[in-house]
Amino acid sequence: MANIQQRLPENVPGDFFVDATCIDCDTCSQLAPGIFRDHGEQCSVYHQPESEADTRLAMMALVACPTGSIGANEKHDARIGIDAFPSLIADNVYFCGFTSESSFGGWSYLIVRPESEGGNLLIDSPRFATQLVKRIERLGGVSQMLLTHRDDIADHELFRKKFGCKRVMHADDGAARLGVEQVIEGESAIQLDNDVVAIPTPGHTRGHTVFLYRERFLFTGDHLAWSPTRQTLTAFRSVAWYSWARQTESMASLAQYDFEWVLPGHGSLHHDTKQNMRYHLQSCIAWMKTR
Numbered sequence: 001m002a003n004i005q006q007r008l009p010e011n012v013p014g015d016f017f018v019d020a021t022c023i024d025c026d027t028c029s030q031l032a033p034g035i036f037r038d039h040g041e042q043c044s045v046y047h048q049p050e051s052e053a054d055t056r057l058a059m060m061a062l063v064a065c066p067t068g069s070i071g072a073n074e075k076h077d078a079r080i081g082i083d084a085f086p087s088l089i090a091d092n093v094y095f096c097g098f099t100s101e102s103s104f105g106g107w108s109y110l111i112v113r114p115e116s117e118g119g120n121l122l123i124d125s126p127r128f129a130t131q132l133v134k135r136i137e138r139l140g141g142v143s144q145m146l147l148t149h150r151d152d153i154a155d156h157e158l159f160r161k162k163f164g165c166k167r168v169m170h171a172d173d174g175a176a177r178l179g180v181e182q183v184i185e186g187e188s189a190i191q192l193d194n195d196v197v198a199i200p201t202p203g204h205t206r207g208h209t210v211f212l213y214r215e216r217f218l219f220t221g222d223h224l225a226w227s228p229t230r231q232t233l234t235a236f237r238s239v240a241w242y243s244w245a246r247q248t249e250s251m252a253s254l255a256q257y258d259f260e261w262v263l264p265g266h267g268s269l270h271h272d273t274k275q276n277m278r279y280h281l282q283s284c285i286a287w288m289k290t291r
């Protein structure tokens with residue numbers, strides 16, 4: 001729970017606030033950009049909610065925050081935020097909210113599919129919060145967890161125990177040590193089922209892997225995201241822990257795939273036409289070569 005005594009001075013006066021425990025994961029500023037902003041090393045409220053819709057977004061941010069750093073002076077029904085997750089993005093793809101501090105607030109996603117299509121997929125791991133787990137259970141549970149890389153796996157083991165799901169992860173990010181059931185090896189893409197392709201993308205980490213669903217949704221972990229300031233696709237040089245050169249090569253190899261959505265673990269998500277995404281990906285590759 002956020003502590004009013006630790007309210008950051010950057011917050012504007014009013015109901016909602018961020019306290020000093022904020023780790024600057026940017027979940028709130030991405031989820032509710034009209035209310036929260038990154039003022040430097042942390043986030044704060046720059047515009048208090050003025051409508052029911054705004055209040056709902058602020059409550060969703062409060063629930064999604066990995067460190068419980070968002071608070072409110074007035075009493076609000078917590079279910080406004082809790083019941084909003086998983087939150088529909090498009091088609092059958094949802095954002096899970098309930099981010100985890102151990103993943104530095106990394107975003108995870110749920111694909112809801114009938115058993116005949118292989119059942120539900122959880123891409124990276126949210127916090128194992130009872131309210132979220134019950135809602136996922138009502139949506140059909142989890143058949144498989146697709147883990148993009150070692151940093152964003154959070155409570156994967158608890159989800160596996162709860163739902164008996166198979167996990168998929170690359171060997172070079174320690175999959176065997178984690179007891180992962182399907183270990184990907186090498187750098188060739190693997191068709192996991194009719195709709196899902198695992199594409200190894202070494203760079204951020206050695207075993208980083210992105211997952212492409214129905215040639216529409218690309219779950220990019222920490223490999224690729226949208227830059228709101230540059231208005232194009234981008235990658236993060238400062239966290240290319242394995243190799244920026246390898247990440248640039250991995251990015252170039254993605255050019256052979258079509259997608260309309262980029263859904264990252266960190267950074268902004270984006271939707272556009274396949275043609276525009278191809279253009280933005282080429283810009284990103286050219287930009288990476290100059291860094």
Ligand code: SF4
Binds near residue numbers: 018024027029065
């Ligand atoms: S979601 Fe929480 S930890 Fe992340 S930036 Fe916002 S207040 Fe800080």
